[in-house]
Amino acid sequence: MQIILFGAPGVGKGTQAKILSQKYNIKHISTGDILRHAIAERTDLGNAAKEVVERGDLVPDNLIGRLVKETLINMDYKKGFILDGFPRTITQCGLLDRIFEELKIENPYFVILKADTEIVVNRLTNRRLCTECATIVNIKDLDDTQTCPNCGARNTCIKREDDKDSVVRKRLEIYRKTTFPVIDYYKDKYTLAILNGTDPIDVVTQNIIKVLS
Ligand code: AMP
Numbered sequence: 001m002q003i004i005l006f007g008a009p010g011v012g013k014g015t016q017a018k019i020l021s022q023k024y025n026i027k028h029i030s031t032g033d034i035l036r037h038a039i040a041e042r043t044d045l046g047n048a049a050k051e052v053v054e055r056g057d058l059v060p061d062n063l064i065g066r067l068v069k070e071t072l073i074n075m076d077y078k079k080g081f082i083l084d085g086f087p088r089t090i091t092q093c094g095l096l097d098r099i100f101e102e103l104k105i106e107n108p109y110f111v112i113l114k115a116d117t118e119i120v121v122n123r124l125t126n127r128r129l130c131t132e133c134a135t136i137v138n139i140k141d142l143d144d145t146q147t148c149p150n151c152g153a154r155n156t157c158i159k160r161e162d163d164k165d166s167v168v169r170k171r172l173e174i175y176r177k178t179t180f181p182v183i184d185y186y187k188d189k190y191t192l193a194i195l196n197g198t199d200p201i202d203v204v205t206q207n208i209i210k211v212l213s
Contacts (some may be wrong), residue, residue, distance in 0.1 A: 113197030
């Protein structure tokens, strides 16, 4: 099963992708997670992307296209995957088309999660990311010891640099102008499922599962 999970920052793609990847035993490919990991490890990719990611801009299309292609080639992509955070520009759609053509990947599920801007701003500014297990946590679910509710690590749940209020607004503006048109690009190519991302997490998961089945 090949799934492209699409939607604005903060709509819940990462949370849903993690649940679905466990349920279907398929790999979750998050371009944002790959970049953050590279930044933390100070690899060449991380050093090249750090400033761009932290100020909320998009890293160059070719770089991210290469990254996705390498990730797919180095895994059992025929078994299935969930793509989260790619494609984000029309140029990336062209790159993805070529990758899918080369790897003979046809008719992926294209699932769009939607939510109002104010809701996603609220979610993004109130969320923390566990640097140990990459789980996304709302601050209301963290106690004084800041223990990650998923992996139990202490003091590992941090606010992402790009989840600061001004950067969040910029990322949403980039989504509106540059990423949203991706839907139009694919509307005649794939069947698109549009779901409400503001429902409770388990309801969104159930709705996605319904679409996939
Ligand atoms: P995300 O975790 O998906 O919100 O991504 C975090 C940041 O990583 C984005 O704000 C971009 O700076 C960068 N990034 C992730 N995916 C892409 C992509 N497909 N194209 C360009 N930049 C990306």
